[in-house]
Amino acid sequence: MAYTDIDKPTDYFNTxxxxxxxxTLNVTGVGFSPSLVWIKGRGYADSQVLTDTVxxxxxxxxxxxxxxxxxxxxxxTAFGGDGFTLGNWSAINRASTTVAWNWKKTxxxxxxxxxxxxxxxxxxxxxxLGAVPKMIIVKERDNANDWKVYHxxxxxxxxxxxxxTAAEGDDSTAWNSTTPTSSVFSVGTSNAVNxxxxxxxxxxxxxKQGYSKFGSYTGNGNADGTFxxxxxxxxxxxxxxxxxxxxxxxxxxxxxxxxxxxxxxLTANSIVVENVGFWDLDxxxxxxxxxxxxxxxxxxxxxxxxxxxAENPFTTxxxxxxxxx
Numbered sequence: 001m002a003y004t005d006i007d008k009p010t011d012y013f014n015t016x017x018x019x020x021x022x023x024t025l026n027v028t029g030v031g032f033s034p035s036l037v038w039i040k041g042r043g044y045a046d047s048q049v050l051t052d053t054v055x056x057x058x059x060x061x062x063x064x065x066x067x068x069x070x071x072x073x074x075x076x077t078a079f080g081g082d083g084f085t086l087g088n089w090s091a092i093n094r095a096s097t098t099v100a101w102n103w104k105k106t107x108x109x110x111x112x113x114x115x116x117x118x119x120x121x122x123x124x125x126x127x128x129l130g131a132v133p134k135m136i137i138v139k140e141r142d143n144a145n146d147w148k149v150y151h152x153x154x155x156x157x158x159x160x161x162x163x164x165t166a167a168e169g170d171d172s173t174a175w176n177s178t179t180p181t182s183s184v185f186s187v188g189t190s191n192a193v194n195x196x197x198x199x200x201x202x203x204x205x206x207x208k209q210g211y212s213k214f215g216s217y218t219g220n221g222n223a224d225g226t227f228x229x230x231x232x233x234x235x236x237x238x239x240x241x242x243x244x245x246x247x248x249x250x251x252x253x254x255x256x257x258x259x260x261x262x263x264x265x266l267t268a269n270s271i272v273v274e275n276v277g278f279w280d281l282d283x284x285x286x287x288x289x290x291x292x293x294x295x296x297x298x299x300x301x302x303x304x305x306x307x308x309x310a311e312n313p314f315t316t317x318x319x320x321x322x323x324x325x
């Protein structure tokens with residue numbers, strides 16, 4: 001039996017919910033000092049906001065937009081030991097419930113953040129994962145450009161765009177048709193990943209047994225939907241259809257804390273408010289199961305990619321099993 005690499009996933013990934021105060025707000029309960037904070041208001045139509053420790057506080061990107069990086073002085077103003085501090089920017093701190101997904105950058109958890117300057121030519125970029133990235137999300141910071149997504153399930157000759165619903169597309173200029181290694185990833189001549197002189201940020205994810213999984217599944221077009229094995233009880237799942245225009249659907253264990261009601265979904269490519277009561281999804285002790293017949297989540301014969309992070313491993317390093325909700 002394969003035991004987990006990480007006994008306590010919440011040391012590296014955690015979702016927190018908070019209610020803004022339109023002033024200065026200290027958000028705590030993350031459980032660690034986050035390296036990447038991804039924030040979205042649940043009940044109001046405003047952009048997704050990503051801030052990380054490599055680019056620095058007040059530096060914002062929006063996953064739903066091609067917009068270049070911008071500085072928001074009253075945005076996320078500090079990273080703390082158990083969370084972060086916000087200013088009074090209404091996109092992330094109004095009197096409404098908001099969700100923040102938090103990751104810690106460390107090779108132990110298979111997550112790295114790499115900033116680099118593009119040169120317009122095929123090249124490799126070093127990373128510190130010590131393992132092969134299974135998913136890479138890249139955004140040019142200095143210009144309006146699509147977010148590019150590499151996922152090992154669709155291969156190195158294609159890409160997806162985080163800011164749109166578009167299907168996968170042939171794209172040899174993104175990853176130079178080269179699979180990443182345990183020390184480098186490749187970029188081609190695409191401005192989105194390697195504009196000459198452009199500042200670029202890359203979020204890289206490697207799989208860790210019992211903690212993270214970046215895979216694919218095929219829908220069955222049935223309300224008794226496809227089961228996807230991850231090897232852990234998920235805390236967060238982001239998934240998207242690859243062959244058709246579909247949204248990037250985000251579900252977590254804090255907005256829904258028991259099964260048969262995992263229907264509070266946000267979409268990474270959109271500013272829209274939280275969708276309630278549509279994308280049924282069960283988090284089980286060793287994976288997740290779709291509970292609907294829908295082209296965006298479980299179309300018959302349709303292909304989907306996903307990224308998932310654990311609430312609990314299926315079996316800890318000491319052999320103790322996790323349980324479903």
